[in-house]
Every structure is written in C-alpha cells, then in structure tokens.
Amino acid sequence: VLGIKEDKTENPIAVEIDAKSDKIELTRADIELSRRKLPSYAAKSALLQLIRDNQIMVIIGETGSGKTTQLAQYIYEAGICAGGQLIGCTQPRRVAAISVAKRVALEMDAELGQEVGYAIRFEDETSEKTKIKFMTDGILLREALLDETLEKYGCIVIDEAHERSLNTDIVLGMLKRLLSRRRDLKVIITSATMNAAKFSKFFGSAPLFTIPGRTYPKKLIYSKSPVEDYVEAAVMQTVSIHVSTEIDSGDILIFMTGQEDIEATFDAIKERLAEVYSRNSSISTFNDIDNVEIFTIYSALPGDIQNRIFESLPSGKRKIVIATNIAETSLTIDGIRYVIDPGYAKMKIYNSRIGLDSLTVCPIARANADQRSGRASRTSPGTTYRLYPESTVEEDMFAQTIPEIQRTNLSNTVLLLKTLGIDDIMEFPFIDAPPLQTFLSSLYELFFIGALDASGKLTSLGVAMSRFPLQPSLSKILLIASQNGCSEEMLTIVSMLSVPQVFYRPKERMRESDLSRRRFFVAESDHLTLLNVYSQWKCNKYSHRWCNKYFLHYKSLQRAREIREQLKKIMAKNRIKLVSAGPDWSIIRKCICSGFAQQCAKRSGLSKYVHLKTGMDIQLHPTSALYGMGDLPSYIIYHELLMTKTEYACCVTAVDPFWLMEYGALLYDIKRVAYVNDSQRITQVDVQSGNLPQKEDELEHRLKRCIA
Ligand code: ADP
Ligand code: MG
Numbered sequence: 001v002l003g004i005k006e007d008k009t010e011n012p013i014a015v016e017i018d019a020k021s022d023k024i025e026l027t028r029a030d031i032e033l034s035r036r037k038l039p040s041y042a043a044k045s046a047l048l049q050l051i052r053d054n055q056i057m058v059i060i061g062e063t064g065s066g067k068t069t070q071l072a073q074y075i076y077e078a079g080i081c082a083g084g085q086l087i088g089c090t091q092p093r094r095v096a097a098i099s100v101a102k103r104v105a106l107e108m109d110a111e112l113g114q115e116v117g118y119a120i121r122f123e124d125e126t127s128e129k130t131k132i133k134f135m136t137d138g139i140l141l142r143e144a145l146l147d148e149t150l151e152k153y154g155c156i157v158i159d160e161a162h163e164r165s166l167n168t169d170i171v172l173g174m175l176k177r178l179l180s181r182r183r184d185l186k187v188i189i190t191s192a193t194m195n196a197a198k199f200s201k202f203f204g205s206a207p208l209f210t211i212p213g214r215t216y217p218k219k220l221i222y223s224k225s226p227v228e229d230y231v232e233a234a235v236m237q238t239v240s241i242h243v244s245t246e247i248d249s250g251d252i253l254i255f256m257t258g259q260e261d262i263e264a265t266f267d268a269i270k271e272r273l274a275e276v277y278s279r280n281s282s283i284s285t286f287n288d289i290d291n292v293e294i295f296t297i298y299s300a301l302p303g304d305i306q307n308r309i310f311e312s313l314p315s316g317k318r319k320i321v322i323a324t325n326i327a328e329t330s331l332t333i334d335g336i337r338y339v340i341d342p343g344y345a346k347m348k349i350y351n352s353r354i355g356l357d358s359l360t361v362c363p364i365a366r367a368n369a370d371q372r373s374g375r376a377s378r379t380s381p382g383t384t385y386r387l388y389p390e391s392t393v394e395e396d397m398f399a400q401t402i403p404e405i406q407r408t409n410l411s412n413t414v415l416l417l418k419t420l421g422i423d424d425i426m427e428f429p430f431i432d433a434p435p436l437q438t439f440l441s442s443l444y445e446l447f448f449i450g451a452l453d454a455s456g457k458l459t460s461l462g463v464a465m466s467r468f469p470l471q472p473s474l475s476k477i478l479l480i481a482s483q484n485g486c487s488e489e490m491l492t493i494v495s496m497l498s499v500p501q502v503f504y505r506p507k508e509r510m511r512e513s514d515l516s517r518r519r520f521f522v523a524e525s526d527h528l529t530l531l532n533v534y535s536q537w538k539c540n541k542y543s544h545r546w547c548n549k550y551f552l553h554y555k556s557l558q559r560a561r562e563i564r565e566q567l568k569k570i571m572a573k574n575r576i577k578l579v580s581a582g583p584d585w586s587i588i589r590k591c592i593c594s595g596f597a598q599q600c601a602k603r604s605g606l607s608k609y610v611h612l613k614t615g616m617d618i619q620l621h622p623t624s625a626l627y628g629m630g631d632l633p634s635y636i637i638y639h640e641l642l643m644t645k646t647e648y649a650c651c652v653t654a655v656d657p658f659w660l661m662e663y664g665a666l667l668y669d670i671k672r673v674a675y676v677n678d679s680q681r682i683t684q685v686d687v688q689s690g691n692l693p694q695k696e697d698e699l700e701h702r703l704k705r706c707i708a
Contacts, residue, residue, distance in 0.1 A: 026106075038064075038069075039065040040066030047059070047209065047211075054186075054207055055186055055187065056189070056203050057189070057207045058188075058196055058199045058209070059210075060190070060191050060192070060209065060211065062211070062374070063329045063332055063371065063374065063378070064378050065211045066211075067211070068100050068159050068190070069103055071157055071188065072104065073104060073108065076131055081131075081154035081155045081186075085155070086131065086153050087155045088135065088155070088156045089157040090135055090156070090157070090159060090171060091137065091159055091330065092136070096330040096331055098118055098120065099331060100134055101116055101118035103310075104116050104132060104134070114129045116132045116134075117130040117132075118134040118135060119133065119135040119136075120136050122469070137170075140156070140167075141167055141416060142469055144174055145416070145420065150178065150182070150185070154186065155188070156188070158189045159190050160190070161191045162193075162194050164195070164404060169431055170405075172431060175187050176203060179203075187203075199431070215374070218374070218383075220386060221383060221385050221386065222388065222389055223387050231264050235265060237340050237385050238254060238320060238340060242320070245338075247317065247318045248315055248316065248318075250337020251320065251333070251335045251337060252320045252337075252339075253323065253333065253339050253375055253376070255328075255341050255342060255372055257324065257342075257345055257346040257361050258298060258324060262323070263507075264507070266322055270286035271286070292320060293319055293320070297309065297323040298323070312334065312335050324345070328371045328372055332375075336375050336376055336378070336382065337383065339385070340384075341369060341384055342387045343363055343392065346359055347359070347401075348404070348409075350407060350410075352435065358641045358643045359642055363397060364397065364401070365398040365399060365400050366399050369393065373386075405432060408438075411442045412472060413442075414442045415446060415465065415472055418462070418466075419462075445472075448664075449472060449473055468567065470494065470498070470567075472595075476595040477592050478567070478571075478576075481588065484587055485580075485581055485587065486585075487578050489581055490592075491578065492534045492535070493527050493530055493531050494567065495567060496530040497530070500553070500559075501553065502557055503517050504551045513551040514623075517551065520533045522585070524589065524629065526624055526650075526651045526653065527588075527639070530651075531585075531588070537557055589654070589659075592637065593659040593660065594663045596637040596638070596639070597659075599639070599641075600635060600636065600638075600664070601636050601637075601638065602635055602687065604617070606632075607619065609636065612668065612688075613667060618648065619646055619649070620652055621649060626652060626654065633654035635654065635655050638651060639652070657670065657687045667689055668688065669689075
C-alpha cells in the first residue's frame with residue numbers, strides 16, 4: 001500500500017516509469033497547448049490593443065495567469081517593439097528572473113542568452129541578439145546610472161509590482177519622471193490582485209486591466225493554538241497528509257522563511273517518512289520510498305533551481321515543495337493541492353532611530369496569507385493548513401506588508417539617487433514616501449562613511465563607491481584597502497560576503513563539519529577566515545573534490561570566484577589599484593573597520609557583547625571563529641545582525657578601539673584610558689557612544705536643510 005520501491009531488476013515496469021520521469025520530453029505542440037490554456041491567452045487581443053493604445057498601464061491577474069511568461073512574448077510577436085529595441089521585464093527576485101527567462105526561452109524555442117536572456121547582479125546572460133530581457137529591478141536601476149533615458153528599451157514590464165520591493169518602487173518613480181521625455185517608451189505594470197489601484201493612481205489614472213480567471217473554493221484549516229515550533233508542526237502536517245491521502249490527489253507546498261529552516265524541514269520530513277514507512281514494510285531509509293520527491297526553493301543559489309520542480313511527476317508519485325515566499329506569487333508550480341503556511345517570513349527591518357538593520361522572522365500579512373492559500377486552489381479546490389489560530393489573522397496580522405521602502409535602510413538608494421543627480425531627494429516621486437527619519441539616518445550613515453559631505457553632496461569617495469554594485473560599506477572597505485595595500489585580499493573578502501554560506505553543515509555530520517571548519521579559523525576574524533578558505537581553495541586549484549572533503553559549498557565558492565572577477569573588472573576600469581598585503585593581515589582588519597565602525601559591539605561579560613551605538617545585548621554567532629581565541633576580544637565589528645530568539649552578530653572581526661576612534665569619531669568617544677602601553681591598551685581603553693544624540697541632532701539639522 002505504501003509504495004515500496006521494488007528491486008528494479010525484477011520489476012521492469014518500475015524501471016520504465018523511472019526512466020520516463022527523469023526526462024519528460026515536451027514537444028512544441030505540448031508547449032503551445034499549455035500556453036493556450038492560460039487565462040492570459042483568452043485576453044491576448046484585448047491586452048495587445050490596450051498596449052498599443054496606451055503609454056502606461058496596469059495589468060492585474062491571478063498568480064499563474066500568464067503575466068510573466070506571456071506578456072513579453074505577446075508584445076514581441078505582435079511587433080510592438082519593432083525598432084530593434086528591447087523588451088525588458090523586471091523581477092524583484094533573482095531566482096524568478098532566471099527561472100522565467102529559462103521558461104520563456106523554452107517556449108520560444110530559443111537558446112537562453114540569445115533572443116531571450118536575463119541579467120542579475122554579477123551575471124549577464126544576454127547578447128546582441130537579445131530581444132526579451134528579464135532582469136532584477138536592481139539591474140534596471142544600475143542601467144539607469146549609465147543611460148538615464150533607458151534608450152535601448154522600447155517597452156518595460158515592471159512585474160510583481162505588488163511586492164513593492166524597494167528597487168521596484170524606485171524604478172516606478174524613475175519611470176514616472178522619464179515618461180514625458182520618452183514618449184515612445186511603453187511601461188506595463190503587472191500585479192497580483194492586491195494593491196493594483198495604487199499604481200494606476202500614481203501614474204495619473206493609468207488604465208487598469210484585469211485578466212479574467214477563475215478561482216476555486218479554498219478550504220482553510222487552522223491550528224487550535226499557536227504552535228511551538230513551526231518546522232516541527234509543518235513536518236508533522238506534511239507527513240500526515242502524505243500518508244492519509246491518495247498520492248495522486250495533489251502535491252504539497254510548504255512555506256518556510258529561508259534556507260536554514262527549509263533545510264531543516266527537508267531533513268525532518270525525510271526522517272519522519274522513513275520512520276513511518278518502516279513500521280509497515282521493509283523500508284529503512286527515505287531513499288527506499290518511491291512515491292514522493294522533495295524539492296526546495298530559496299534564493300541563495302539562484303542558478304540552482306531545477307526545472308523538474310515545474311514538471312508533473314508520473315502518477316503514483318507526489319511532489320513536496322518547500323519554498324520561501326518566492327512561491328507566493330513569483331513562481332507558480334502547477335498541481336499543488338495542499339499548502340502548509342506557518343505564517344512567517346523573513347524580512348529586512350531597519351530601525352532608523354538607532355540606525356540598526358536586521359534580518360528578522362516576522363508574521364506575514366493577511367494579503368500574503370491569502371496568496372499562500374490561493375496556491376492550493378489554482379486549478380481545483382484545495383486545502384491550506386494554517387499553523388496558527390484563526391484569531392491570529394484578525395488580531396495579529398497587518399492587512400498588507402509594509403512596503404520595503406518604509407522599513408528598510410535606504411543608504412544604497414540614497415547613494416544611487418544622488419549619483420543619478422537627484423539632489424533633493426524628498427522631491428523624488430515615491431508611491432509611498434519613506435519616513436523622514438529613515439532618510440535622515442541613511443544620509444547620516446552615508447556621511448559617516450564619507451560618501452556625502454556635511455551639506456549632503458556626494459564626495460569623490462561617494463562617487464567611487466557608487467561604481468560598485470555593492471552596499472556602500474563594502475565598496476568603502478574595498479577602496480580603503482586599495483589605498484592601504486591590501487585590495488587583493490579585500491576583493492576576496494567582499495566577494496565571499498556576497499555569496500550564501502560557504503560552510504556546509506549537514507545535520508547528520510554536524511560535528512565532523514564543525515571540526516573541519518576549525519581548520520580554516522583565523523582567530524581574530526571571520527572575515528579573515530573567509531579569506532583563508534578562499535586562498536586555500538585557490539591553492540588547491542579551485543577543486544570541487546577539495547570542497548567536498550572540507551565541508552565547503554563548491555557552488556558558493558565558485559560564485560565568489562565569478563563575483564571576484566566581475567569586481568576586479570570594475571576596479572580596473574576605475575583604475576583602483578589591486579595590491580596584496582602579503583602575509584601580514586592586520587592591516588586588512590583595520591580596513592574592514594573603516595566601513596563598519598558603526599556596527600560595533602563591546603564585550604560586556606564572559607561571552608556577551610553590547611551594541612555600542614544602541615546598548616542592545618548581542619552575542620557572537622555560535623559558528624564564529626572568535627570562539628577559537630582564548631579570551632574573546634573587547635571590541636568587534638560585525639557584518640550582519642540576525643535577530644532570532646537571540647540577537648546574533650554574524651561574521652565578526654576583532655578591532656582595536658583606536659581604529660574605532662579613527663573611523664568613528666562622530667559616534668564614539670574614548671572615556672577612559674589607563675596604562676596606555678602597547679601590550680595592555682586594548683583592555684584598558686573604554687570606548688563609549690555617549691555623545692551620539694547631540695552630534696546626530698546637530699547633523700540632522702544640517703541634513704534637513706539640505707534635503708528640504
Ligand atoms: P503569472 O506571472 O501570471 O503569475 P506565469 O506566467 O508565471 O503567471 O505562469 C504561467 C504558467 O507558466 C503557470 O502555469 C506556470 O506553472 C508555468 N511556468 C512558469 N514558469 C515555468 C517554468 N520554469 N517551467 C514550467 N512551467 C512554468
Ligand atoms: Mg508572475
């Protein structure tokens with residue numbers, strides 16, 4: 001009953017099914033047929049008419065109706081952009097940009113990178129021949145830095161606008177300014193069913209068009225009480241659905257917040273299923289179970305998303321997909337009948353009052369919960385298991401997610417707008433203006449790291465920083481390193497910081513993995529530890545096998561290597577010297593401090609730290625190399641703050657308090673210096689941030705003048 005995998009040699013039928021499932025060859029006719037079945041197909045001529053008649057419009061449709069994959073093709077086929085200009089389509093997510101480009105290339109029978117291509121940060125798969133270009137919204141913004149009028153585009157589709165990503169909001173504002181100068185440019189905004197009217201209003205009552213579609217009844221099942229551990233609860237629910245329903249009744253989609261809990265869920269489901277099945281059969285491991293296949297989707301390694309996720313499995317086999325909120329609207333997987341929604345998502349949150357950025361697991365909004373449950377009932381009625389009580393929906397959830405622009409650090413954006421020559425930032429047309437406080441603290445931050453002068457104008461350092469597609473503090477440490485003779489090394493560090501986790505830590509071999517990691521530890525710094533990993537990998541001829549041996553993600557390292565090449569080109573183009581520090585790495589730590597002095601903590605106990613600027617208690621992440629030191633250092637800077645039950649500083653480096661004074665004089669004062677001699681000064685110096693408010697008020701005053 002439980003779909004036990006027979007020995008293949010004795011069961012030729014099973015072999016045949018397996019062989020088939022591995023490559024389902026879609027014929028052109030199949031593809032054409034599936035295109036015609038989409039709701040957008042029925043609306044095709046109306047859509048094209050609308051596009052011909054208008055410069056700007058908003059197109060709304062249920063997720064999966066064909067907005068992303070079809071619109072650009074319709075425009076292309078109809079020759080609306082015939083002057084050799086590109087059709088651009090922006091996505092808030094890299095994974096979506098790649099996956100959709102692949103799909104559209106397949107549908108158009110084109111090779112990826114030829115007629116249909118994509119571009120994401122550090123990766124450009126387009127060519128002279130490209131007619132349809134999918135890209136992240138961030139790429140379009142950077143292209144505007146080179147050509148303000150976006151001359152090469154004849155038509156731009158701003159997809160997934162309802163997501164309200166920071167970059168999409170800025171792109172929309174930029175296009176609003178551009179439309180009158182580029183009368184020939186067509187702009188199409190597409191949105192899932194929420195929030196659409198707002199876009200129309202923003203563009204002076206642009207026409208709204210809704211793609212007709214049908215929806216099916218949803219069944220919602222709530223938890224009776226809040227769950228203790230949502231991973232555990234999701235796993236139990238999944239296993240229960242899998243064993244108690246017909247395998248062919250439909251696939252299961254589980255929402256998780258990110259790579260970590262996705263991997264944990266993945267492992268736990270395998271374990272639980274093996275356990276359950278072993279009770280009634282000869283099955284002992286998950287690999288023996290042949291009626292299920294589990295997939296994961298998260299944005300860490302965008303190139304990794306398997307096409308097989310979208311294919312239907314042969315009858316008798318169920319698909320379980322564990323995904324981040326990317327599967328809410330950006331990617332549609334057909335065949336989902338059961339959705340498991342823990343009610344959380346990871347969000348970037350910025351507290352402008354204290355200038356603190358963090359990645360936080362937050363409750364989702366009602367609109368997102370609705371979207372999630374919609375995934376179950378796209379093609380037939382489906383069931384959603386909400387791992388929270390019904391009262392949560394009314395009492396604890398916002399109606400909509402707060403747009404990113406209102407909850408995130410804007411330093412990047414402000415730098416970009418300043419580089420675009422928009423000095424008076426408050427004048428920029430925002431759909432929803434960010435809070436003034438956020439602006440001020442971003443201006444302050446840029447001032448603090450030297451990108452802006454006290455009157456809010458870009459400095460030459462700021463101009464140099466804007467040439468890199470990096471957050472300002474990373475650009476800064478690269479530039480400072482070049483002046484201090486260690487840019488070779490910093491280039492590696494910055495590249496390593498731009499990729500997902502390089503250390504591989506499988507659940508069943510965690511100890512082994514941790515021991516192996518220690519081999520790379522540079523005691524005073526996680527940044528230098530990353531440098532060490534990369535250098536050793538290089539010494540081992542960038543070997544894949546070497547990575548496997550030492551529990552390193554080869555793909556992450558490979559990606560770091562590609563990014564390094566890209567950044568190296570930008571450095572060469574801007575005549576930024578590439579110099580090596582040789583064996584002495586302490587200057588590198590000092591240069592890192594030059595960009596991160598505002599993200600600093602002071603030791604307050606045996607292994608506790610207090611955030612110097614905010615007074616918040618934080619801890620070093622358990623995986624930090626600094627635990628390898630005898631005593632933990634008195635002062636550290638960190639790359640990222642992760643807020644879970646505990647506040648963790650991730651990727652930290654020990655710094656000398658005098659460096660903090662050098663690069664953070666605006667924030668910090670040395671309050672007490674006793675016995676200043678070389679061997680003891682670190683423990684005897686006390687850096688405090690007591691003078692912060694006055695200085696900030698003073699500055700706020702000046703900054704307000706320059707943006708008012
Ligand atoms: P929308 O943008 O309106 O949400 P899409 O254009 O993304 O809709 O999806 C239309 C259809 O194309 C869906 O049925 C979806 O499953 C399918 N699809 C999208 N991407 C892929 C892919 N990479 N492989 C196979 N099918 C895909
Ligand atoms: Mg879409």
